[in-house]
Amino acid sequence: MIEATNTLGSNYDRLMEKGKKIMVLESIVSIILWDMETKMPPKGINLRSQQLAFLKQIEHKTTTDPEIGTLLEKIKGHSDYDALNELQKRNVYLIKKKYDEMTKLPEELVVETARQRVITVDAWKKAKAAKDFFMFKPELEKLVDLKKEAAEILMKVKGTATPYDALIDIFEPHMTAEMITRIFDELKKGLVSIIKKCETTPKQPDTSILKRKVPVDIQREIANSLARFIEYDVESKEAGGRIDETEHPFTTGYYDDVRITTHYYENNFTSSLFSTLHEGGHATYDQNINPEWMYQLIGDGCSYGFHESQSRFIENFVGRSREFWTHYLPKLKKLTGDIFSDVDLDTFVHAINQVKPSKIRIEADEVTYGLHIIIRFEIERELITGKITVADLPRIWNQKYKKYLDVNIENDSEGVMQDTHWAEGYFGYFPSYALGNIYSGQILAALEKDIPDWNVQIAKGNFHNVKQWLIENVHQYGKLYSAADLIKKIAGEEINVKHYLDYLNEKYSKLYGYQR
């Protein structure tokens, strides 16, 4: 191999070339996973498992390329290292973190996990359809064992206190189960108090209007019009986005190709409506990271929690607000003919904000949602620690749903098998949803200082200024800062539950007519 020169700059450039390969490979994996969920015929599953395992192998080889190790040593050991700017140092840090972690994970473990993941997801789908946890159990057990093995190794590399912390770090770097427990305890107290108030006031919403049949073709038009509202281009010749249909909505992609999916239910049109806004929030984040950082490690979302703060900001703070519906209800009425012609704004806004403990996380309202996450956090922490086993999952799940939400789980498809995350090996992921809500409360407080009439603008149908603010204050920074540093930069303080609870109290005391 020809070594250019030994100067710091050329070594850094060479390292960035290596980093680019990693980012491009990751984007290939994401597109192949997208295809698996949207277009792939059922019979393709075994071939896809091989394709993914092979890609993971290449990714592992690329990330652990010994030349990266040599370059890192030369760069970090160079006498002028401190002369590198903030962006360069962050890129070096991020690539080193990846390299250190991946070099410690045996290639066989990575490849085996990728293969097992595809099989487990497939088993989960079949088991969920059959409402039979025992079809899922043996494959999930294999995946959990692989994940535990990886977590033990990563714990040492990352220097975390527990294997579970090492998994959390993948999604929310530097966050720990101990910190999450403290944050969630405060969150839980606040949520439970709001739920009680909502449940006991006489003013209750009429949600029957939301069950009115809306043909799927019209729902597609609604989704497109919402994409237009949030300036997520899925229609023009320069579009960088698209909307497809999957069982569970998700977002995937990179800068100029960021795709979202949704699911249209004829008798539940708000499901696709809010999931489009939610995934659209993820997509606009991915599309608006500083364009100069494309192919660099910093050109990526800050953390899963931050990503979720953006999706839930648009879904809930905007999409479930009275102001948004002041603008959009007339539009909805036009798109749906006479289906909602008799519905007034107050009735509609209260209906879409009903607080009611339920069984399914993705259908949960803003207030009870956090409890769904807390349950999952508590369970997966015990599972990775080994205090409980895969076989215990249905029983413990059902107990916690009874205790926290007072609902009876009738079968495992509406219980422990409702989500795809564990089937995909994403342990440590769930907490980021609730952390995202908490960040979004702080982000809202900061936005209100800069644009005091932001909701008046929304009521007029103008989302542009809010979006520009989000780009300027959140999106553009990508992974330049850690989540802890970014929230401090935006909000002037560490993660703080107070603002999110304030927002909920303010909103729901008005909707339900209770005293704060």
Ligand code: ZN
């Ligand atoms: Zn999300």
